[in-house]
Amino acid sequence: MPVKTPVRIYILWHADFDGGLSLARHMYHWFRLPTGEGIPVYFRCWSEGPGQSPPIDDASCALNFVIPLVEPHMVASLPWRHYIEQLASRLDAPQKTGQAAYHLLPVGLHPTAYQMPPGVRRLNFIRHMDLADTNDHDHLLAKLTEAMSLRLRDAVVGPVSGPIKLFLSHAKADGTDVPKEIKDFIQTETQCHTFYDENDISYGQDFGEVIADALQKESAGLLVIQGDHYADRPWCRKEIRDFLEPHLTHKITEQVLQFSAMPAVVVTSFKGNKTARTIPELGHASCLQWRPGAARTAVVTMLREILFSSFYRLLAKDAAEAQPIDPAAVHLLINRPPDPVMIEHLFSKAQIGDRASRNIIIHHPGHGLSHVEREGLRSIYNQVDFLAFGADRKAESRCDDPATGTRRGLVGEVLAISVSGASDILPAGIGDDHMLELLRAILRPLFRRGISLLYGGALPAWEQPEPAWQTPVNFTRAFLDDLLAERHTRGADATERLLGPDLFQPRLFNLSAWPFSTRIGVEQEAQWINTCSFIRVGQVEAGITEPIDQPTWQKGDISREQHLQTAMCLGAMRRKACARIACDTPERNGFAFRALAHLFIGGRLHGFAGVIPGVWEEMLCAFEAGKPTYIVGVTRGAAGKIADWLSDPPDHRPPELTFDYFLQHAENPGVMQRLGEDLAAQSAVLAPEAHLDALWAYIDPSNPQTIPDNGLSDADNLALYRAQDFYEIARLVEQGLCTVHTNGAAPSR
Secondary structure (H helix, E strand, O other): OOOOOOEEEEEEEEOOOOOHHHHHHHHHHHHEOOOOOEOOEEEEEEOOOHHHOOOOOOOOOOEEEEEEEEOHHHHHOHHHHHHHHHHHHOOOOOOOOOOOEEEEOOEEOOHHHHHOOHHHHOOOOEEOOOOOOOOOOHHHHHHHHHHHHHHHHHHHHOOOOOOOEEEEEEOHHHOOHHHHHHHHHHHHHOOOEEEOOHHHOOOOOOHHHHHHHHHHHOOEEEEEEEOOOHHHOHHHHHHHHHHHOOEEEEEOOOOEEEEEOOOEEEEEOOOOOOOOOOOHHHOOOEEEEOOOOOHHHHHHHHHHHHHHHHHHHHHHHHHHHHOOOOOOEEEEEEOOOOOHHHHHHHHHHOOOOOHHHOEEEEEEOOOOOOHHHHHHHHHHOOOEEEEEOOOOOOOOOOOOEOOOOEOOOOOOOEEEEEEEOOOOOHHHOOOHHHHHHHHHHHHHHHHHOOOEEEEOOOOOOOOOOOOHHHOOOOHHHHHHHHHHHOOOOOOHHHHHHHHOOOOOOOOEEEEEEOOHHHHOOHHHHHHHOOOEEEEEEOOOOOOOOOOOOOOOOOHHHOOHHHHHHHHHHHHHHHHHOOOOEEOOOOOOOOOEEOOOEEEEEEOOOOOOOOOOOHHHHHHHHHHHOOOOEEEOOOOOHHHHHHHHHHHOOOOOOOHHHOHHHHHHHOOOHHHHHHHHHHHHHHOHHHOHHHHHHHHHHOOOOOOOOOOOOOOOOHHHHHHHHHOOOHHHHHHHHHHHHHHHHHHOOOOOO
8 A cells, every 4th residue: 555645845826826827837836846856745726715726635644734815815815714624723622633734824915815814823834925027036935935844843852942953064275265154054043053064062962962862852953064175084984973973763564664764955066176076975865066155045945855854754753664574684774865975874783794694674755766867776786675764555556466576567569648737737736747746657667677668849949948847747758757767778789688679678669640750850860869769740641632831830920720730640640540550769770569559638628730639639649549547637738638538438528529529618619610620621630629539439338339448447447536545546557557557458348
């Protein structure tokens, strides 16, 4: 079963607040890292009433941080006022068994915030009024992070009256300007206490005891200011070793030991006067470059690391209690990502002598090491397994044969995936960034089995100059990043032993229809050649006899003919995704494949360029071609609609499955009407009504068409349509794919 997260963060805002989503995304990316590390973050955004979003879940975690973004729309809304007041009343109510505690952190974005009801006004608002209309949210993030760190410290070690302690480590030979600026910021802008040098520790007091006491009874972190001379100073290196040495915090059983270590942040302030060395003891510590005025960034990053450290201490304890424990193994739980120095510390502390004869499992934060990380550690510690808290579902996967130890590979298989943002995703309490979390949960285990992807999405820019929260989600970039992280790197001989002589590493096959394919140049192909193969679908392949030479990209200048040819090429691309595709790769000439199955997530219901929503068109092609399909409902959108109708069949045809619906909701209904007429003139089969009729035939409960078998039972498919837990969805998809790969698929309802 999934490990229950001890903490969740909920960000609340009125749907009419224009800056709400941008600020919420900024906070999401602060508390939830691209690697999947950090605290789960969810959204609650509505205008008419709380029934437009799921209720805050208080049964599957221990503590909910609730952050209302209070501005005039929320203040003037009676439903929002009543809702926030109800949440505030939970703070004083006795906590029931199995019910989460609540901690409200209201953010005041406008002076009217203090017109909220008395039960809310009594709380100490985080004031962000002067900067609410800017992108400078560091002050807000600092206050939120510090408040959460204090609350989690109490959850980890019990109520503590003292402030968070921040230890500054620096070499005096590098100067004192940087550490003094950071110290001044801590003393004037935070409620933390700083240890700046030996004068801040009482004479005669044991330095190691101070550190151990701070770790086990309070909360602390190490800020390293690394200049040119730092790595050469023995005392500085000793400070790092003392600070980052893990301490045994829980002996759950003789075989299950929980360790905790202080978090560290490195601020580099090299002047370039000499060659400086890296410091292996720092391991995976966060690192940032010093610049004038960067004290806030350094301190708030340190506070976030302390917050994560406390969160992982709680999560490790829950993981040890909830996950099946192999009694023959030694289980070491740690609240930092593993690195060789940390692992050696753990072995020493756990008194593991003869390692070769012991089955050792290190449980660590995050959502699973990438193959590159795992490969590097296993080359040194080949007797050690590395499992992320709650992310590795080996005990639950029915893909493998536990009797024989056989692990079913998917090398050479290709999964077709159709995914895009959904306009109705926010009412589900999540956003497009959560879709990346879901995809990572699904695809990483599949990449490790050797599967490749077939996807028709736009290429990302080679560089991303803007921060993630200011950039639309690009799914192609996410796929390429994860594929790169999962590639084997030990050379051709080792790769052949792992994957076989005739097969290749997982890659992305990128389908691109005209006119979008014209934007892929030779430089893009060269950039991604080792990870991505481009498959263009042109006008001739779509049956167009008089192709347009040069497409127009200005939206208002696109001709009727270009609209038609674009729709026809997109349709041809989606049919191609269900057919046999030949494509040479760097590893193998003459490679050809048919997609093993198709996965559908999200998808636009409006603003699409084809004949009907693209997810529906590709889904219909997959149904008609007899391809196994996996339809995910949690992210809503076009796939979510189909999941709803299949899990709870409608009594009559939904209005969304009519062309009139799309005409009524189109940004330019005249253009859509003409497109429908032009497609029907080409062929009755291409008419929008024909596609929608055919799709309804697979849903109509009175006389449904047969949906191809996907290796899952009816109950499992129903769970897939309705599941909210990303790892349960990932387990179901992996289970179905392994079954289809082994047994093939036969049509059944």
